[in-house]
Amino acid sequence: MGKKHNRAALQWRCMDVHLHTPASTDFQQPEVTYLDVLQRAEARGLDIIAFTDHNTVSGYRRVLDEIHQLELLEKLNRLLPEERNRLNEYRRLFSKMLILPGFEFTATFGFHILGIFHPNTPIRDIEHLLLSLNIPSDHLDEGSQTVGATSDVLTAYRLINQAGGIVIAAHANSSNGVAMRGFSFGGQTKIAYTQDPNLHALEVTDLDQKGPRSTADFFNGTKPEYPRRMHCIQGSDSHRLTPDAARKKNLSIGDRATDVLLPELDFDDLRELFESNDFSRTRPHRVKEEPAFDFIQAAREEGANIIQDFHDSMTVRGGKLYEILSDVCAFANTNGGTLYIGMPDDPHKPVIGVPEGEQAVQALEKEINNRISPPLNCSIDLHDYKGKKLVRILIPRGDDPPYAVDDNKVYIRDEAETGLAVRDEIVNLVLRGKNQVAAAPAIPATPTEPVHPSEQVQAPASIHPAETENLDPRTGVEVLPPEERQGTQYFAMRDLRNGNTVKNVTRASARRLWHYAITRYAEIIGSLDTLSIDWRGNYGMLSSYKQNKTTFYDFIQRDGNHYRFFFGVTEDGIHGPWKVFSKED
Known part of the structure; x- marks a missing residue:
């Protein structure tokens, strides 16, 4: 620890x-x-x-x-x-x-x-x-x-x-x-x-x-x-x-x-x-x-995302403890993050708290040490919040991935969802552990900048322009056209956050976002002419929806007679020509 x-x-x-x-x-x-x-x-x-x-x-x-x-x-x-x-x-x-x-x-x-x-x-x-x-x-x-x-x-x-x-x-x-x-x-x-x-x-x-x-x-x-x-x-x-x-x-x-x-x-x-x-x-x-x-209240108002999540309890019955361990493993394999134990993520729901806080901390330390491998240096502490004891777990981005629960279950974090890693994702984690891939995603794009107090800045003439900007959304998933083998469709899913492509995904094997994306793709692909699409040039929005405090977008892009489909894009992934669809603008 x-x-x-x-x-x-x-x-x-x-x-x-x-x-x-x-x-x-x-x-x-x-x-x-x-x-x-x-x-x-x-x-x-x-x-x-x-x-x-x-x-x-x-x-x-x-x-x-x-x-x-x-x-x-x-x-x-x-x-x-x-x-x-x-x-x-x-x-x-x-x-x-x-x-x-x-x-x-x-x-x-x-x-x-x-x-x-x-x-x-x-x-x-x-x-x-x-x-x-x-x-x-x-x-x-x-x-x-x-x-x-x-x-x-x-x-x-x-x-x-x-x-x-x-x-x-x-x-x-x-x-x-x-x-x-x-x-x-x-x-x-x-x-x-x-x-x-x-x-x-x-x-x-x-x-x-x-x-x-x-x-x-x-x-x-x-x-x-x-x-x-x-x-x-x-x-x-x-x-x-x-x-x-x-x-x-x-x-x-x-x-x-x-x-x-x-x-x-x-x-x-x-x-x-x-x-x-x-x-x-x-x-x-x-x-x-x-x-x-109040950093805990601020975290609740922000909600679950790729770097934080909430659990109302840590009981073995009902799989609550295992869900916590899965999240710890997933954060270590992704960007690191923070877990809050003893309350739901909805700030309007009551705080439950963790009884016998010190014992809960010791139990979590033991479970993480015994069940997550290789060893992971987490920090666990107790906090008083609205009259209840809460446990906070700080999980670093691990430097020796892949991390696994019970030796063989490898989890990753995909926005606000934790899921089992598939083969291609495990391969990427192994390569990261061997320093054969960049620690941070290498996206050939000019990042969206935060808005700051106005100051005049002179660009140094000696800095050369960056690579040609990649205009794809930066979060969510792109569904590539499937291959059919023995009556089953196999999709390739491109993770827009890191650019990695996972092949051989079926609707039955897909985790939540992938399953949603494949289902929507199947609904859309045969009925493009009848859909009501909000087109802005060659960039279109199929739909938007909200889960908790996060807005998700489904996008389409056309290039002549060819189309590309992006599902589950969050505000963090919107830039360039897609910004016209952002609800923050």
Whole structure:
């Protein structure tokens, strides 16, 4: 099992890990001191800060040099009263806050990356890393964004992570951000820059926004092109100590902060949070006290999908426990996910709860350890919700698939449905386990971008356009014309989420979505001339329907006298010419 925390023992800490100091050439109040920066951070209620000057760690080094100089004078008994006050103030602030060294690295094409390190990391090691990232030695103390040709984004992620740093894509959804907002090309680049395993988190400017158009929702693991759910935080990116009355968008220290739920005020605990798949331990910091964000209620309102599901009980009788194990297996074989035990997914139905919660957790740990193979590192914890005890299971995307229940039953997740994998799907899982297929689906398309606050972004002229865009829907299934053998029709089903094709599917052997798609295909294929189809050029909608909170679409596409059929497409899969049918637009 994964590392477990007693949630009652965790504390919310306020964090702003994107602060510039006078060591950055574009700092707007160069007269302020580093002690002023620390005192202002304390006054704003921050518990964790990081100095992230442009391509340098010289600001943090100057703080340490000043402290060491004062300590030397103290040892020699030569401290003046003002110097003693400064030393005591430094000591008090360092004991109260977690103050971290770091930098904001400018990668090739101007993309910005935060590297944040343990406070015990030698400054020379961080400077050596910057030199390894091709920061010129004569620019190492300059603190400038303009450093010439450096290293590419993925190399920077890898080297910072290998050096023990926390890797965060700075203001990812705006200017100089790796999500490449405003770029009409580079689809595969966007996927790589935001899904790389060495990247710990995305810093975004709209963490306070809710709904399908926020960046955090876009990177929640349900998008076909972006199967890895990303931790999203916010930071001030402050270049000044105090607010700018003339330009409110010019943020000061702590103006945009993040709360993180940690057991201790410790760098290793912070890194562990970002390496975990617990996404309930970060939230936007709000100055005014507001009702706490209820992540369980938010999950219920979102409903079951490819990365989460709900079970009202875990009894052996009725197969409830086996359904849970099947979901655990399916999530591990797909994108990872979260299970909530003790309530239905309908937020209007009563919460049942799990009796004897601690025993339930132990029982689930035992069942997962004994019945799912190979070993899977899940995290299981208890939560109080509306007066009931609930169990939450956090399941990672497994790195050694295929995973199986009772050695031979392999399950996968298909949108909100768990089903037994068929032969071709098992083959793909085996190949993934042997690193012979990409960890994320390789879809030659320019992904649909989230809507973000308006900012002007200049596209780097050196980036070449991505591959020709694939206009097929990105979720659901395409039914290919069947073959008939000995009176039985055998279909090939193309999974639009990952592009994999499963052959030899019959109506009798198909799981729910496939069975529906085959049935609808058989109804439609012989009566196209009589159907009422909503055509928009060569793209048509056959029908739409709703299950729980999810809307599904059945589409048709024509090419001369040939037709293609797509069934069970969700909003996440709609893009390009299909967007005219979306109910979200």
